Amino acid sequence: MNSQLREAEQFLLSLNAAWKNLGLYSPTHPASAAAFKNLTIAFEKLLGERERITLGLMHETLVLNGVPLTAKPDLFRTLVTRFRNGEIHGIALLKGCTLEELRHLVELLGQNVKRGELEEELKKRQVSHIHLVQLAQDARKPERQPEPVDERVGAGAIYSRALQTIRKVFQETRLGKVPSLGEVQRTVEDMVGTILKGKHSLMALTMIKSYDEYLFNHSVNVGILSMSLGDVLGLDGAALRELGLGSLLHDVGKINIPEEIIQAPRKLTDEEFEIIKRHPVDGVKILEDMGVRSEIALRVTKEHHIDFDGRGYPRLGPDEQPHPYSMIVHVADTYDAMTTVRSYKEAVDPNPAISRMKKLAGNAFNPLTLDTFVDMLGIYPPGSAVRLTTGEIGVVTRPGSEDVSRPWVRIVQDQEGKTVEGDEVNLMEWNPEAEDYACSIVIALDPVVRRIDVAAVLQGKKLTPAG
Numbered sequence: 001m002n003s004q005l006r007e008a009e010q011f012l013l014s015l016n017a018a019w020k021n022l023g024l025y026s027p028t029h030p031a032s033a034a035a036f037k038n039l040t041i042a043f044e045k046l047l048g049e050r051e052r053i054t055l056g057l058m059h060e061t062l063v064l065n066g067v068p069l070t071a072k073p074d075l076f077r078t079l080v081t082r083f084r085n086g087e088i089h090g091i092a093l094l095k096g097c098t099l100e101e102l103r104h105l106v107e108l109l110g111q112n113v114k115r116g117e118l119e120e121e122l123k124k125r126q127v128s129h130i131h132l133v134q135l136a137q138d139a140r141k142p143e144r145q146p147e148p149v150d151e152r153v154g155a156g157a158i159y160s161r162a163l164q165t166i167r168k169v170f171q172e173t174r175l176g177k178v179p180s181l182g183e184v185q186r187t188v189e190d191m192v193g194t195i196l197k198g199k200h201s202l203m204a205l206t207m208i209k210s211y212d213e214y215l216f217n218h219s220v221n222v223g224i225l226s227m228s229l230g231d232v233l234g235l236d237g238a239a240l241r242e243l244g245l246g247s248l249l250h251d252v253g254k255i256n257i258p259e260e261i262i263q264a265p266r267k268l269t270d271e272e273f274e275i276i277k278r279h280p281v282d283g284v285k286i287l288e289d290m291g292v293r294s295e296i297a298l299r300v301t302k303e304h305h306i307d308f309d310g311r312g313y314p315r316l317g318p319d320e321q322p323h324p325y326s327m328i329v330h331v332a333d334t335y336d337a338m339t340t341v342r343s344y345k346e347a348v349d350p351n352p353a354i355s356r357m358k359k360l361a362g363n364a365f366n367p368l369t370l371d372t373f374v375d376m377l378g379i380y381p382p383g384s385a386v387r388l389t390t391g392e393i394g395v396v397t398r399p400g401s402e403d404v405s406r407p408w409v410r411i412v413q414d415q416e417g418k419t420v421e422g423d424e425v426n427l428m429e430w431n432p433e434a435e436d437y438a439c440s441i442v443i444a445l446d447p448v449v450r451r452i453d454v455a456a457v458l459q460g461k462k463l464t465p466a467g
């Protein structure tokens with residue numbers, strides 16, 4: 001067991017002990033006082049250099065600082081029950097939290113309070129170092145070891161390299177050559193390594209949409225979103241690599257579709273649509289020619305246009321069902337296509353795109369896969385433009401690790417709407433004097449209407465004034 005888990009366990013044991021003592025003795029009784037002293041020590045030890053610790057419930061599992069505590073469920077059962085019954089998603093304990101404040105928390109949890117009541121009582125009792133939070137739904141499994149990846153290779157470099165690999169695959173296929181499988185595998189390997197280390201920087205780059213090179217950017221975006229979703233769903237490294245290979249190459253069969261059909265700024269005729277419908281099977285053939293033997297990669301390429309209920313194309317046999325990993329790529333593919341401008345349609349912003357997809361849960365999409373995807377993106381997916389309580393406008397760069405409504409935001413316009421090279425701010429930042437967050441999101445905005453170059457912001461490029 002690593003030291004963080006041991007300290008987490010120690011903290012929860014102390015919490016349980018303090019809880020029990022409070023039920024038996026008065027708060028001033030020496031036994032209670034000793035229990036709370038221990039709890040304070042355990043808290044300080046767990047906190048270490050951090051600014052806060054978060055404790056919450058995710059899918060019936062207690063999660064501490066983003067790490068699910070699955071080892072000793074009995075030990076944490078009372079706390080899990082209290083959290084569940086009180087609909088308490090999570091609690092953040094900030095640096096500076098006193099013994100007195102911990103005592104208030106334990107007392108209130110012992111009274112089986114509901115979330116609203118707990119929040120109100122903490123405020124009334126002037127507890128300023130404990131507040132309620134919503135946990136992000138992408139806690140990592142504690143046993144997962146990140147795969148080695150060159151530290152110097154940032155997300156931007158990984159994205160560009162993936163784009164280059166895909167461009168080459170398409171170009172060579174068009175010329176009748178067989179693209180190198182090894183090169184694609186190396187790209188996938190790097191992408192998986194980056195995603196296992198922290199998927200958000202790469203995920204943010206999927207908001208870069210290219211009109212001219214749509215198919216290449218789309219392929220890379222679908223690869224990133226599929227592998228990230230696969231990771232959140234608990235796939236191991238080997239499965240992620242197979243899923244990555246299939247999702248990156250899922251549309252390679254489109255190479256056989258004439259450009260005038262792909263770019264047609266109108267509704268397609270039935271004949272034209274029949275040609276489009278061939279690309280999954282054509283793609284499988286190209287993958288096989290490249291030497292791909294992975295059943296998963298071949299299945300997701302063939303089935304990425306098949307709905308959860310079996311509709312879509314190509315037609316499956318009467319007893320066949322799409323592979324669960326194909327459902328991952330189906331969600332990622334639809335989301336990326338919806339949020340991109342094409343010759344025949346406008347782009348839909350992330351939030352409305354998700355709302356539309358949610359209406360199709362159970363039909364087009366596996367509801368669990370879609371729910372997990374939505375949780376992974378957060379309420380404000382990276383690339384969303386938002387207005388802040390300070391009057392400034394920013395672009396979400398990565399989700400908040402502890403609260404889905406509090407991502408990191410890069411400020412791009414000041415209160416007057418003037419373009420600025422602003423800082424990246426963490427909306428989790430707490431202002432102790434105001435006893436509130438330093439800054440919050442008021443509303444999501446349309447980046448196109450606001451003339452914000454999201455791609456430039458996410459790549460850290462210099463911004464041109466919004467004229």
Ligand SMILES: [Fe+2]
Pocket residue numbers: 250251279304305
């Ligand atoms: Fe496709």
Ligand SMILES: [Fe+2]
Pocket residue numbers: 218222250251333
């Ligand atoms: Fe696609």
